[in-house]
Amino acid sequence: MTSGLQTVIYPVRDLAQAKVSYGKLLGVEPIMDEPYYVGYRVAGQDVGLDPHGHSKGMTGPLGYWNVQDIKESVSLLVEAGAQEQQAVTDVGGGKLIATVQDADGNVIGLIQPA
Numbered sequence: 001m002t003s004g005l006q007t008v009i010y011p012v013r014d015l016a017q018a019k020v021s022y023g024k025l026l027g028v029e030p031i032m033d034e035p036y037y038v039g040y041r042v043a044g045q046d047v048g049l050d051p052h053g054h055s056k057g058m059t060g061p062l063g064y065w066n067v068q069d070i071k072e073s074v075s076l077l078v079e080a081g082a083q084e085q086q087a088v089t090d091v092g093g094g095k096l097i098a099t100v101q102d103a104d105g106n107v108i109g110l111i112q113p114a
Helices: 014-026 070-079
Strands: 001-010 032-034 036-043 046-049 062-067 083-090 095-103 107-112
Touching: 001 107, 014 036, 014 046, 046 083, 046 095, 070 083, 070 107
Parallel strands: 001 046, 062 107
Antiparallel strands: 001 062, 032 036, 036 046, 083 095, 095 107
């Protein structure tokens, strides 16, 4: 069902300041730098900064599991007792994301690469 946890997205209030901090920490330039999202890739790991994360209910970093079929994965998790939180959404270039909340209230991020 998954090929691993490869993406972590952090909600940030000040995108410019977060870019400076994460740029220093990661030691690389962003691979995507837009007003709505800044993304880095380091050692096969994707790290994203979302300036709208807090308004979407994010309270901290969220890991996204890579899946081959996001709709099937959401369906399987809902059948297992999870509740859909964010429906499958194309975030650009055919990359799809979704989130569900498990029975304990943990948010599970899913991502289907383009």
